[in-house]
Amino acid sequence: MSDVKGETTLPPYYPEFYGFPPFYTRQPNTLSWSSQLSQWRSFILGYCRAHKLWRLNLVDAMDTELFFNKSINRKLPLPTIREVVDDLVKTSNAEWLSSEKSIAYIFWRTPEDFASQIYGWIDSTGQKNTVLTLLELTEGDHSTDQEFYGMDQAMLNKCLNVLVKRGQAQVFSVGDDKGIKVW
Amino acid sequence: MAFRRIELTPALRPLLLPNETLLFVQDAVGLYEGRYKVPNFQNGSAYLTTHRVCFVNNDEPRKYSVALELKDVEKYELYTGFLKSSPKITLYLRPSNPSLLNSGDRSASRSPTKTPIQTPPRSSTPLPPANTPRQWICPICTFPNPLPSNFGSSAAIPPCLTCGVKPNRAVIDVAINPSAPTLRPPNERSDDSMLQAGIDRSKNACPRCTFINDQALRNCELCGEFLSLSDIDDALTSGNSLSRNESPAPAYLGSVPSGEQIDSVKLSFRAGGEKPFMERLKGSMVQRKWLLEQAPTAPTITAGAANLTLDVQDGEVSFNNLPVSTERVIGVRGLERQNRNLRMNNQRAIAGAFEDLEALMSRAKEIIALAENFATQLADNPSLANSDAKEALDQSTALLALRPSDFSVTKDQISSSSSSLSLYHAELARSIADFLADDRRSILKKEGGAITLVDLWAIYNRARGIELISPSDLENSANLFDKLQLPVRLRQFKSGLLVVQERTRTDEKVAKSVLAWMESLSEAESWDKRVDRRWGPSILARDAAEKFGWSIAVANEELEMVEELGVLCREVGIEGVRWWKNPWITAS
Numbered sequence: 180m181s182d183v184k185g186e187t188t189l190p191p192y193y194p195e196f197y198g199f200p201p202f203y204t205r206q207p208n209t210l211s212w213s214s215q216l217s218q219w220r221s222f223i224l225g226y227c228r229a230h231k232l233w234r235l236n237l238v239d240a241m242d243t244e245l246f247f248n249k250s251i252n253r254k255l256p257l258p259t260i261r262e263v264v265d266d267l268v269k270t271s272n273a274e275w276l277s278s279e280k281s282i283a284y285i286f287w288r289t290p291e292d293f294a295s296q297i298y299g300w301i302d303s304t305g306q307k308n309t310v311l312t313l314l315e316l317t318e319g320d321h322s323t324d325q326e327f328y329g330m331d332q333a334m335l336n337k338c339l340n341v342l343v344k345r346g347q348a349q350v351f352s353v354g355d356d357k358g359i360k361v362w
Numbered sequence: 363m364a365f366r367r368i369e370l371t372p373a374l375r376p377l378l379l380p381n382e383t384l385l386f387v388q389d390a391v392g393l394y395e396g397r398y399k400v401p402n403f404q405n406g407s408a409y410l411t412t413h414r415v416c417f418v419n420n421d422e423p424r425k426y427s428v429a430l431e432l433k434d435v436e437k438y439e440l441y442t443g444f445l446k447s448s449p450k451i452t453l454y455l456r457p458s459n460p461s462l463l464n465s466g467d468r469s470a471s472r473s474p475t476k477t478p479i480q481t482p483p484r485s486s487t488p489l490p491p492a493n494t495p496r497q498w499i500c501p502i503c504t505f506p507n508p509l510p511s512n513f514g515s516s517a518a519i520p521p522c523l524t525c526g527v528k529p530n531r532a533v534i535d536v537a538i539n540p541s542a543p544t545l546r547p548p549n550e551r552s553d554d555s556m557l558q559a560g561i562d563r564s565k566n567a568c569p570r571c572t573f574i575n576d577q578a579l580r581n582c583e584l585c586g587e588f589l590s591l592s593d594i595d596d597a598l599t600s601g602n603s604l605s606r607n608e609s610p611a612p613a614y615l616g617s618v619p620s621g622e623q624i625d626s627v628k629l630s631f632r633a634g635g636e637k638p639f640m641e642r643l644k645g646s647m648v649q650r651k652w653l654l655e656q657a658p659t660a661p662t663i664t665a666g667a668a669n670l671t672l673d674v675q676d677g678e679v680s681f682n683n684l685p686v687s688t689e690r691v692i693g694v695r696g697l698e699r700q701n702r703n704l705r706m707n708n709q710r711a712i713a714g715a716f717e718d719l720e721a722l723m724s725r726a727k728e729i730i731a732l733a734e735n736f737a738t739q740l741a742d743n744p745s746l747a748n749s750d751a752k753e754a755l756d757q758s759t760a761l762l763a764l765r766p767s768d769f770s771v772t773k774d775q776i777s778s779s780s781s782s783l784s785l786y787h788a789e790l791a792r793s794i795a796d797f798l799a800d801d802r803r804s805i806l807k808k809e810g811g812a813i814t815l816v817d818l819w820a821i822y823n824r825a826r827g828i829e830l831i832s833p834s835d836l837e838n839s840a841n842l843f844d845k846l847q848l849p850v851r852l853r854q855f856k857s858g859l860l861v862v863q864e865r866t867r868t869d870e871k872v873a874k875s876v877l878a879w880m881e882s883l884s885e886a887e888s889w890d891k892r893v894d895r896r897w898g899p900s901i902l903a904r905d906a907a908e909k910f911g912w913s914i915a916v917a918n919e920e921l922e923m924v925e926e927l928g929v930l931c932r933e934v935g936i937e938g939v940r941w942w943k944n945p946w947i948t949a950s
Contacts (some may be wrong), residue, residue: 199897201933211931216945253933272746 193223194218199289203253205262219263221253224272228287233331235273236282237261274337281313284334293327293334300325301361310351310358312340365627367426368416373795374423376409377415385642386410388635389785394416394450394628402426408629410639412646415453415629430627440640449636450628451643469521497588498534499569499701502527506569506588509534521949586692697823708732733876788846790831791839795848797822798862806850810911811872812863812920815840815852817913855919856926873924879909880943899931900942 188195196202197315226233226245237260240246246255264283267273271289276282279296279355286293301307304321316322317330327335339359342348351358369377377538378384386409393403403426404417409416413433419426435458443449497506502524509521521528566589567576568582575583582589631639711728798806798813805821806813813821815837840852840862851865883899908915921941924930928947933940 187798199942199945200935200940201931201944202898203935204932206931206946208925208928208931208944208947210928211946236551253935 190229192222192229194222197222198251200253201253203248205256216263216266220267220272222266223263223288224283227285228326231331232285232346233334234276234282234284234330235264237264238281238344241357247312273353274334284331286334288326290334290338290341293330293346294339296325296327297338298361301325308360308362313357313359316336316359365430368427368429369428370418370423371792371796372799373792374427374846374848375789375792375796376411376414376418376419376427377411378411380875382411382413384409384411385646386639387785388639389420389788390631390633391417392448392630393628394633395897396626403428408639409647410642415643417629433650434706435647438640438643438647439600440636444515446632446782448628448630448632449634451636451640452626452628455628463667498529498536500525500527501529501665504570532555562887598689598948626760784842787835787839788842790835791842791846793848794818794822794836794862795843795850797825798850806862806864808911809913810907811867812861812912812916814915815860815862818862825929857919859919861916861919869927871925873929874919874926875910876906876921876924877943879906897945898943900940902917902938902940906941 194202196215202215202218206215223235223245226232237257241254241257243262246260248254255316262278264273267285268275268283272286273284274284274285288296290297300322301311313332313335317328317332317335322328327338330338336350336357339348339350342359342361343350348359349362351360371377378945383446387407388410389407391406391408393400393406402422403417404420405421406417406423406426409418414429414431416429417427434456435453438451438453440448441452492540495509499506503525505522505524507520519531519534521526566577566579567573568575568585568587570587571582571585573582573584575589580589581587629636629639680729711732732932809817818840819831819833819836822836837860840860843851849865850862853861853863855861865884880899880901895911903914903917903921906912906921907914910917910920912920918939921930921939925932925941925944928944930941931946933942
C-alpha cells in the first residue's frame with residue numbers, strides 16, 4: 180500500500196479515480212463536483228479508517244498518499260481539501276479542532292456509531308454498571324481489537340456524550356481523569 | 363408595373379447588383395401606387411441605391427420586398443406633407459415598355475468583344491447609344507446600332523453610329539416594340555425601313571442577308587448577324603425564362619381600379635428623412651450609374667492615364683462614347699487578335715490605375731478582376747506557378763476584394779431624424795451580418811464559426827478601409843442581431859467575452875464535435891505516460907484552437923462551455939488547464 184505503482188496494488192478503499200488527473204482539480208461544474216466530492220469524502224474516511232487516523236492535519240496530510248498521487252504527480256490543493264473536510268463537518272463526519280481549520284477530527288464512523296460500538300463492547304464484556312476510565316476504553320488491553328481503540332480523547336468525549344444523552348451512561352470527573360459508568 | 367420582386371441577402375437587405383452601391387436607407391416608409399396605398403407595403407425600409415429604389419417590408423421581408431429601377435423613372439417630385447399627411451416622394455414612371463424591362467442582363471452575354479471603331483459625332487443626346495442589346499438597323503448603311511436604354515417616345519432620335527444619319531422614327535419603333543409591326547399602318551414607314559420590317563419576322567429572318575433562321579437562333583447562321591431580338595426574345599423570356607439575376611415576373615401589387623393608369627409610385631416617409639432621400643435620388647438620377655453597368659467591359663484608356671482622373675460624369679461620357687463593334691474576325695487569327703487586345707487593355711488598365719490613388723479607387727473593380735484573373739491563370743498553369751508570385755497575387759486579390767462597397771453602411775446614408783441612431787445600428791448590423799455571411803470571404807468559417815467582437819471589429823474595419831466604425835457602434839449593432847433575426851448572433855461567454863457566431867451553431871453541436879474529435883485522437887498522442895489509458899486523451903485549449911480554427915480566447919470559452927454541459931472536465935496544472943472527457947457525468 181505504501182508504494183503505489185499501479186491501480187491493481189491499491190487497497191480497495193482507494194477510489195477508481197485516484198489515477199485520474201482531473202480528480203485533483205476542483206471541478207467547476209456542479210454535477211461533476213458533487214460526484215467528485217463524494218468520492219473524496221469516502222476516500223478520506225476510508226483512508227483514515229485503514230490508517231486509524233483520528234485527527235488530520237491538513238498541511239501534513241497534503242503530502243501523504245491521501246492527497247498526493249506520486250505516480251501521476253498530482254496533488255489536491257489545500258483549499259479544495261478544506262472544502263471537502265468542510266463538507267464532512269456538515270454531515271458530522273469531521274470536526275474542526277479550531278476555527279483556523281488546519282486540523283480536523285475525522286469521524287470515519289459517526290459519533291452515534293461509535294457510541295453504539297462502545298456500548299456493545301461494554302455490554303458484551305460484562306462491564307455494565309462498573310466504572311471505567313476513558314483510558315481503559317481507548318488504550319486498555321482488552322479493547323485492542325475494537326475500532327475505537329486509540330481514539331482521541333476529545334472525540335471519545337463526544338461519543339460518550341451521545342450515550343449520556345441516550346440515558347445509557349454517566350460520566351464522572353475524578354481529578355483530571357474521567358470515568359464512565361454504563362447501565 | 364415597374365415593381366419587381368427582389369432577392370434579399372441573408373441579413374434581409376436588398377441584394378445589390380454588381381456595381382450597385384447603397385446610397386441611403388430610411389425606415390418607416392409606406393408605398394403608394396398612384397393614389398392608393400399598397401396593402402402589405404406600408405411599413406418597411408426604403409433603400410436607395412445607384413440603380414434602384416428598393417422597399418423591404420419590416421415584418422415579412424422575404425414576402426414583400428420590391429424594387430423599382432431608376433431607369434424606369436421619368437421624373438420625381440417631393441411633397442413636403444401637410445398636417446396629418448406624411449411627406450412623400452413621387453416617382454413618375456416612363457410609359458411602361460415591358461420589352462425593355464428584361465433587357466438589362468442580356469447585354470453582357472451579347473457583346474463579347476467590343477473594339478472601338480469610328481466615334482460618332484457627339485450628339486446632344488445625354489444618353490449615348492452604347493448600352494442596350496436592342497438594335498436598330500440603319501436604313502442607309504445597314505449598320506446595326508444599339509438602342510439607348512432609356513429611349514422613350516419623347517427622346518431625340520440618335521444618329522447612326524457609322525454614317526451619322528438620323529433614322530426615321532419608325533425604324534426605331536420597330537426595334538423597341540417588336541409586336542408593333544403588324545399593327546402599324548405600313549404607309550408610315552420609309553422604303554428602307556419597309557425593307558427591314560417587311561421581312562417576315564415570325565420566321566426569324568436575318569435582317570442583313572434575309573436568310574430565314576431557326577426561331578431559337580440569336581445569330582444568323584450565314585452571316586453571323588445579330589438577329590433582331592424581338593420575337594425570339596419574347597418567346598424565350600416567356601417560355602424558358604433565361605434571365606438569371608432576379609425573378610423576372612413583375613409583382614403586381616394590389617388591385618387597381620380599372621381604367622386608371624398607374625404611372626406613378628409614391629414613397630410616404632412617415633418618420634421623415636424625405637429630404638436627404640430626395641437629394642440622393644436627385645444625385646443618382648443625374649449620375650445614372652446604371653448606364654455604366656452596361657458600358658463596355660474592356661477598360662478604355664486611350665493614351666496615358668489622362669482621362670482617369672476625370673470625375674464620374676466625365677468618365678461616364680467617355681465610356682459611353684465608345685461604340686459597339688460588330689467587326690468580327692473568325693478563326694485562330696480572331697482569337698489571337700482578341701487575346702492581344704485583351705493584353706493591351708490589361709496593360710493599360712494596370713498602368714493607369716496605379717498612377718495615382720484616385721485613379722486606383724475608380725479602377726478598383728477592374729483591378730480586382732484582373733488580379734483574380736491572373737491568379738487563376740497562374741494556378742491553371744503549373745509551369746508558371748511560382749509559388750511566391752502566386753501567394754502575392756492571392757494576397758493582393760484578397761486585400762483588394764476586401765473593399766466592401768456593398769457592405770459599408772455609413773452614417774450619412776441614414777437620415778438624421780430622431781430614430782436615426784437605432785436605424786443606423788440596425789443597418790450596420792445587417793451589413794455586418796452580410797459581411798460575415800459572404801461566401802467569398804467565409805470569415806466565420808476561417809475563424810471556426812465564432813469570432814470575437816474585437817477581431818470582428820478589426821476585420822470589418824479593415825474591409826471598410828474608410829469610414830471606420832467605432833467599437834461602441836459595433837457593439838450596439840451586434841446587440842441587435844437577435845432582434846433583427848439575422849443569421850448570426852452575439853454570444854456572451856461566462857467570462858464576459860463577446861463573440862459573434864452563426865445562429866445555427868448551438869452549444870450542443872460544438873460539444874459533440876469536440877467530443878468526437880477527442881475520441882478520434884490517436885492513443886499514442888501527447889499525454890502523460892503515467893496516466894492510465896482508460897481516461898482517454900487530454901487536450902489543451904491550444905490544441906482545440908488549432909483544430910477548430912478558433913482563437914485561443916474563443917477556444918477557452920468554448921471548452922468551458924462544453925465543461926458546463928458536463929462533457930469535459932478540467933485539470934489545472936502547471937501548463938494551464940488540461941481538458942479530459944468527463945467520466946463523472948457520463949458514467950452516472
